Amino acid sequence: MSRPIPPSRRMAVGVLGSVLLTACQAGTPTPTHRVLPPSASPTQPPATAPSVTVTGPGLTPQQRLMALAANIGGTPDDDTSHLPYTYLHVQTWARSTNAITRTDLQRWRRNADGSGQEAIRKLPDLSGVNHRPRPEERHLLARSRKTVTRHARGGLHPHLPEPLPTDPATLTGLLASRELAAEPGYPRMLVHGVVGLAVSQYLSRDQRAACLRALADVRGITYEGGARDVAGRAGLAFKVAAGGSTSTLIVDARTGELLAAEEQVAGVRPGLFSYYLVLERGHTAKSGVALRP
Template sequence: MTHLTLPARRLLTALLGGSLVLLTACQNNGTAPSGPDTTPPASPQPATSPSTAATAARLTAQQRLDLLANTVTATPADTAAGLPYTYVHLQTWARATNTIVRSDVRRWRHEADGSGREIIRRAPDLRGLDHQPTPGERQELSRAVPHSLQHGIGQLRPYLPGDIPADPRELTRLLAPPALVNEPAYPRILANGVVGLATSHHLDPRRRSATLRVLAAVPHITYRGTTTDLAGRPGMSFQVVADGSTSTLIIEPTTGDLLAATEWINGGRRPGLHSYTLLLDHGRTSTTDSPTAPTTAAAATHLR
């Protein structure tokens, strides 16, 4: 399997249906109505939402992602574009030779100069690679001792430098050069690029929509139904099998946010978990304090 590293690196159970109940009332100063109600009935409204449309039967993965991209909604963090720090809270499971490293990372990156702060908790490493992360492991991470790290100018680099394009074709070219389009690893590179982008940047609705369209164009992407991530949040699951690995991304259908992503190595000398990423929180803040502080709470998107 070819693992390429690029210099420029991104249940739904509530199917909102049912019938609309139209209530009409007639009132005449407390007396009985003098005649039949001639008020025309209200026009029925479609009992669907973007999520129900996207989870309908017989749609391709591309059609579902395009539907979601057309209806991405804003979050509180989208109104805080002027704040200097990008904030992200991740929990990750990542292989290191023959072990799985488990980390909880809160990161504040200054957009202008790449400085910032991280608070990192580490649970004990697990030997072996045939591991499926469990919700109980999140408790281990929450009990781990936190370590605070200060980063100087330029030490916290974004996944992509400069402005993130809102044009899906341009964004695709940045995440995976067109010269690789016929390579077996190309679909995997694009899927990993979407994960890298979502876990490094705060993307506004237009750019979240663009990432969904990038995913829609990934060769051989399939829809795997509704599911929940390790934090119990419902989402739509999309899968890419390429270059000897299986990548699964869980998307929140209303905001278009990435909730979680898994990459599993299918064969070779060391099959098993390559990575699991849980994106718990992201947004923009004015300081490197906790985003739940009164001055910054409105500027963070809480996905838990």
């Protein structure tokens, strides 16, 4: 069922590979994200105000995701897709055998030919896997030594071929094979596909809406209310728990962007499997330059 993953997709390897690792595990993991009480749900002014029914009572998670997809707004970066480079800034906590790795990755990929560069910062691995990412680790990563790798033509591949489809059924088929839809692990595979895409490519407003509609098709997905990620940003939390694995996605209620994705596993070695924090995404005129001054 697996296929080779290009080097530029290694941010998503931990997420995608967890399908096999957690298939036989069970238990209730402890989340890293902080759940907000109803009175503290995300209240920042949205680019396009989401319908009150998105967070109101009486809706199924699927109805909330569909309503959110229909009401998300655009971002300034949606209007800069003509620039030659796609830029992503992601911090990752990921399990490696019996330790947690901590990485800060900035990537500039030239859309025309797949060239570009990556700037990577790392902190020493943490022994054990019962770790909860902390805000102060973000600042330690920002001050750690930076290694820059330049990639020649074709060195950086997108997670999925571009342009990405905006039809949710088509996108779902690319993220997880529909031939496996009856398998118990299919919901987790589809969630992993959405996360892998969001931490690897820039998604336009229509593509973000398609991802939300794809998530609405995930069996067993639940709505957890308002939550904050490790960076303190408020969003809406959706969770999928199956086979000893619990994945929680925090989505920006204004734009539909994925802010953070966490996977906790139970079993013989319970604890954190991965935590992805998407800090910036957009387009730049040059490689190696900041997205914003």
